[in-house]
Amino acid sequence: MGRAERGRAPVRVRHLKERLLDGELVLYDPERQYVYALNPTAAFVWRACDGRHGAASIVAALAERYPESRREIEVDVPEIIERFRSDGLLDA
């Protein structure tokens, strides 16, 4: 990962509780008292939000798994990150 991307790499907040339900990830925010259900793509993005991966590398990693869906992935990943950010799930 280049220096420029490292600067934008999203980092998930630490206070959320995680639970797997039928293989799907559920997040519980005890501060906001809100529960989020993540689909598999969103869960992958969530786990990749570790401060070491920018949107481009998350897209690349997902596209490697699902090459036939690269176009959708390129649209979805930035939207998911933005949604995490607007819901306060990422460190500022």
Next chain:
Amino acid sequence: MRVAKREPLNAGIQAETPRDGRGQPCPREVFVRILSCAVRVGGNCPWILRDLLSLYPVSTVGGDGYGESQLVGSVSIEHGTKDGHGYYLVREVDHRLRLLASASDTLAHLEQLVSTTAMLNLSQHLLVHAAVATVPTGGILLPGASGAGKSTLVAAFCLSGFEYLSDEVAVLERGSVSALPFLKSICLKDGGWRTVAASFEVPPPSLMATRADGEPVRYLAAPIQFPPDGRVQVRYVLLPARSKGARATLRPVSRAAVLAELARHSLNLPRHGLAGVELLARLVEGAECHILIYEDLRDAVSVVSELVGHLPVTAAQRPSAPPSHGPG
């Protein structure tokens, strides 16, 4: 395994209760009982108290006490006239006063007041905005905000031979991960009542009232077959989605999405925190989860009957509903 017990409506009205010339009981004090809670309602208007008794099937008149329930609030009503107009002055649990002009308005206000008081005192349980019906295989939880159609659906289920557990709030017990009965008559808005009456033979007469927000409502006496402390394992969670022109269908939905939906409709999740989320997770893990898309109520009942393996009964097969009383 729960024990089914038919509890007649107005079970609390005993033979020694004073009665008027038409043989109607004239209580001066009643105890509305919901699970472990009792709310005392007293006043000089027995017609209101009588109607209130008919809404809450395990309530008792004053002299009979309130058993092992805990008295959690007291409300008094004074009926009088001024300048030729009747009035009802309600002194609420927190001693606030509310002046109402008609018996109908007063009844609707009392119903909301009593139910809210009980809910506030059931905070050891997780409360979810949902209706619950039951069949021998387990409980059917129908979560949703006001207007989602859950009361209409639960009324349709009950008129088709399903049992009734609660209307507006599901009381979920943490230890057993089961639903407890919040027994009161099903409250239907006018539109919901018309929808139900168009598809089912609704037992007349019913109580009618107008809520403080101006919404006219009718109460449907639901068939009660549970002891007040009976608990039911939730086996089905159905998210109601009324859609114009849609044939009734059950669409699969992930348990994770249902958990998020239940949390969204919880009334006291902050009190329970992570333990409340865990309760909901265990509940959905033990349940089949679907979105119930429907327009026609009979179709919806038919699809759900097939899901739960319960044959709906016709009006002719149903036991007759007990009579309810209009404002005197």
